Amino acid sequence: MSFATKNKDELRIFTPIGQLGQGFNEDIFWETVESGVDAIIADGGSTDSGPGRLGLGLPNVPWSRLGRDLETFAKAAHLYRIPSLIGSIGGDGENAHVDKAAEIISEAVQKNGYRPLKVIKIYAEISKDLVRQKLADGLISPCGGGVPDLTEDEIATSTRIVAQMGLEPYLKAMRENPDFDIIIGGRAYDPAPYAAFCLFHGFEDLGNNYAMGKIMECGAQCSIPKSKEGLAIARRDSFDIIPLDPKSKCTTVSVASHFLYEKTRPDILHGPGGALHLAQTTYEQLDDRSVRVRDAKFVPEAEGAYTVKLEGARVNGYHTIFLGALRDPILLQQLEPWIEKIRAYVDERLDGLGFKYDLKINKYGVNGVMGPLEPDHSIGKEVFIAGQARGETQDQADQVAGIAKFAFTHAPYAGQLATAGNFAWPFSPCEIPMGPLPEFCIYHIMHNVDPIVLFPIAVVDAPGDNSYVHQARVPKLATVKSASDTKVKKLESSKKYCLTPEPAAGTCYLADVASVLRSKNSGPYELTFDVMFPNMKVYNKVKETGLLTRDTICKLYSVSDEKVIASLFFDQAMAYKATIARPAVSGGFGETDTHGSQQHIPLMYLTLPFGRK
Structure with a gap:
């Protein structure tokens, strides 16, 4: 049986956390599940933490923490027959992580006396011989402006290579196993499980499906203040985004601005088999907490020209660190x-x-x-x-x-x-052996591939005796806060911190008028900057100065023009976006900021020719 009928007008999709294994609010989880959802979908991976996971075969969080989340999903499948779809398990989505997650679920079923569960594994590792052949055929290209051409040595020395699957393997797995309980995917395009689940249930607008997935794969990070648990209500021509933490809300700007997050540019997002176009996307405030999104467009690649991204890392020697200070x-x-x-x-x-x-x-x-x-x-x-x-x-x-x-x-x-x-050093011994030193070596696009054959599917029937006796959950009482507590928090949240030195009279810094100013990796080879503003008046005033340009980025960061990959304004989010090639690959030898999140400071001090008020 399928878990939602294909003639439904809407699908309720629940994401409890933006990265599996990081934990979520159990009360919110079970209240949401009990209220009725069609699927639980969660992303498990990223290149944000550097090459160590892929290069050394380590999960991005301890298996004990991943296991806790996986067991919760298994319990939801047992009690309410709610299916779960997971992407990029373990961080890098390698085959061993897929197998380990399936074992954890099987053990949980047996240990807790759940009913038998059908678990589907989708593998994402690919052979080096295939990559070599594609390279010889001229069908591999760099993924982004900062990525060098792929070499035979990089293929040979990589510990493993994963391909980033699109929606097709998930869709195939569901169509062949409509009674599935949990799908564990290897390395996957973040929104692929979301788009596949919607397509499986007859929602054929891929622009709508992928756009919903691009937001939901981070949970409710698009809310204010950003939170974990999010709910999407997908329809055939739109979707709604709702944060489940009662302290958070979504606005049209907070949702639109999420398309800037860790992306090279916000208007065109490339992925397996095509690109998501967002220049004409609209955002409607439904109430004080939820937003409806329409008119995202997916433009597929030409027939036979399907592409996937490859990721690979290798070990380049061993390293030892020492830490201390000079005063x-x-x-x-x-x-x-x-x-x-x-x-x-x-x-x-x-x-x-x-x-x-x-x-x-x-x-x-x-x-x-x-x-x-x-x-x-x-x-x-x-x-x-x-x-x-x-x-x-x-x-x-x-x-x-x-x-x-x-x-x-x-x-x-x-x-x-x-x-x-x-x-002055804080630890003894001061010299700390770190073991093998990983580095990214493959971040490339492979052209003209079969989006299904590349990703093998295996079905695991996790046996269970269905002896579990369910005890009704007792919700935790919410902590009651006094009015004085609320007042203090309000004062703290409204406090404005002044930069030093202060700007000259009649001027202000960009940070004085921005509502968000951040930097972040856009993959291992790019660094991206987002500047957002509180209203259209301020946005247009800054835009009209003509100071946020490619040339300004070159001067602030001492990079040449060819290193600036993107520089544009994004009106829907009242934002400016710039992306540059990283000076060094994320997480490599001599790294200073693996996450790329502390590179925005020069932009903060960009002087504008008007006062803050």
Whole structure:
């Protein structure tokens, strides 16, 4: 049997969390399930945390936490016959993670005495031989402006390669197994399970389906304040977004602005088999908490030209880190030449040992967060040092880090008064072996593929004796807060923090008038910036200055014009968007900001030719 009839006028789709394994409110979960939903859908993966998951085969959260969420989904399937669809399980969506999740569900069924559940596994790893053949045929291209061409060495050295599946494997699995309980997908395009479930039930507008999925895959992050649990009501020509945390609400701007989040550009979003076009999309405020979205368009690729994204990572040596801080003002006045002397000292000590190494010193407090993008190199009263050594073996990395840390502690400098030591470190031992060093090596588009054959499907019948005795849930009582508590929170939320130094008279900073100003990775090779405004008056006033341009981004971040991948205004969200090529691949050796979320500061201080008021 299917769980929702194909002649339904609407589907209620529940996402309890934007990333599976991070936990959600159990009361909201069960209240929502008990009220009636057609599916629970959750995304489990991302490249945000860097290459470690894919390169080393690790889940993005401990299996104990993933298991807790999976067991909750299994219980919902047992009690209410609500199906669950999961994408990119374990973070990277590799085959081993798909199998592990299926095992957890099977064990939960047996342990708790649930009814037998039908679990479907969809695998996303692909063979290196296929990638090699596609490369030889000229059918692989970089995914984004900052990605280099793929090489044979990168294919050979990758630990595994996953392809990002679209909706087709999910749709096939449901059509062949309409009585399924849980689908566990490997690496998947984030909105693919949502679009597939809608299409399975006769909702054929892929623009509508994909747009709903693009918002819902983050749960209720599009709400104000952002929250976890979200509900979508999908219809044939529109969908509604509703946050389930009573403290949160959605607005037309908060929903529209979510299409900017971690994307190269907000108006055209590329994915497997086509692109989602949002330039004509409309947003309607239904009440004080929910928004209706219409007119998103999906433009498919030409027949036979289907594309998928490939992701791969490899191990490039071993690394050891050391952490500490420098506070002596005499030393900080000569910091750069002193560090160069330490590098020379390390070279001298290792000369003749016959191995290659790398040593990276990140100086947080100078240019540690932004690295080469940092426009301000002034030094504060203390500097945090994050040293990273790389060698072909762990022992080699340990040697390099140990020598460097010793030098940081005892290397002399002109005018030195503090002869006992220079370096304050918080942990012992200070040198911390980190093991294999992963790095992204594949982030490419593979052309002319079969969207179904590439992703094998396996069915697991999880046996259960159906002996579970359900006990009615007792909801937790909401905490009653006094009026004084509410007043304090209101005052805190309305407090305006002033930037220093203050802008010149008759001017203001961009941060003074923006409602949101953020940076974020858009995949491992791009860095994207979003600037949003509280109303059309402010938005148009800033827009009319002509200061938010490609040229401004080049100057603020010291990048050339060809490194600016996107620069545009997005009227629906009252926002400006810019995207640049990352100076280094996310999470690689010498990384300063893997998430890319602290690169927005130069934009904050962009001076506008009018006062804040």
